[in-house]
Amino acid sequence: xxxxxIIPVYKPDAxxxxxxxxxxxxxxxxxxxxxxxxxxxxxxxxxxxxxxxDNHRNVKVFHLSKREFDHGKTRHxxxxxxxxxxxxxxxxxxxxxxxxxxxxxxxxxEQQDVISAYARQLPNEKCNPIEKYLRxxxxxxxSRVKTLEDLPVLGIKTFxxxxxxxxxxxxKYMELGGFVRHTIFNEDMIFASKVIRSGYAIAYExxxxxxxxxxxxxxxxxxxxxxxxxxxxxxxxxxADVPSEGEGIRSVKTAAAHLWNxxxxxxxxxxxxxxxxxxxxxxxxxxxxxxxxxMVKKLSMNKEYWN
Numbered sequence: 001x002x003x004x005x006i007i008p009v010y011k012p013d014a015x016x017x018x019x020x021x022x023x024x025x026x027x028x029x030x031x032x033x034x035x036x037x038x039x040x041x042x043x044x045x046x047x048x049x050x051x052x053x054d055n056h057r058n059v060k061v062f063h064l065s066k067r068e069f070d071h072g073k074t075r076h077x078x079x080x081x082x083x084x085x086x087x088x089x090x091x092x093x094x095x096x097x098x099x100x101x102x103x104x105x106x107x108x109x110e111q112q113d114v115i116s117a118y119a120r121q122l123p124n125e126k127c128n129p130i131e132k133y134l135r136x137x138x139x140x141x142x143s144r145v146k147t148l149e150d151l152p153v154l155g156i157k158t159f160x161x162x163x164x165x166x167x168x169x170x171x172k173y174m175e176l177g178g179f180v181r182h183t184i185f186n187e188d189m190i191f192a193s194k195v196i197r198s199g200y201a202i203a204y205e206x207x208x209x210x211x212x213x214x215x216x217x218x219x220x221x222x223x224x225x226x227x228x229x230x231x232x233x234x235x236x237x238x239x240a241d242v243p244s245e246g247e248g249i250r251s252v253k254t255a256a257a258h259l260w261n262x263x264x265x266x267x268x269x270x271x272x273x274x275x276x277x278x279x280x281x282x283x284x285x286x287x288x289x290x291x292x293x294x295m296v297k298k299l300s301m302n303k304e305y306w307n
Contacts, residue, residue: 001085002031003102006078009092010038012046016092020056028102035061036078038069066304072179072187075163079170079178088167097122097209104208105167111145115172115195117203119165123213129267131213133258137251143206148196156242161192161202165210184305186231193238218274222281223301229285
């Protein structure tokens, strides 16, 4: 099956060039790499005077303004520009851990009724102990396929899927209507719920690995989780019956136990503070309609969304 890779890009740096190089060296050949680049000047600054274009003839770049970018719509336009059987959605800061990433995701999509397959995310070398543990919590070593039957047991985790690195059967994606066109966050989980509720399946492929992690500050966690709360408030058809609070509490408890057992005691107060900021942002996001617009913009990570 023919595979295209679609990557939204904004202010790329040298690590982005490493990503493209690693994609070109995959065991499963990539037909096209479609870049949905926000603000042309930043991309041109990175590749100016280099042999990027000559070395990567299968890379297609489409420029848009910052005001035009949307988490769902921009990715959907990228899917429309592809004619491949499979579209692999990635972010610019996700680096393939080996040369078999695409191969493993394509294999996962061969399973019956599986429409999308997402990769395991590994922490980078600068990752702090909390984030390192949470990566293993959300992306365990064991693969699994999720269907509607898992909803009573997994709850919100049934719909968990990440466009940091996720492959889709393009034809089925289009049949189901694709990503919501205007969303502040969570376009992947919103579509995943549509996949699951339509009787199809989502695969988590632990053998497909990317290096991707962030050491977010408490303030950044507040902003990020505010947007998370907004997205859940805007899509009650997805999230009303599967609240994420329980899963969040479980992650904090197990993270605290892990830090204690590993004698990383000094990180526990930071975990508590970070979790407080996360929850505060999430609750404010859920109630965003009651807040003045100036405050919403202050709290949001994606400020352009509100314009």
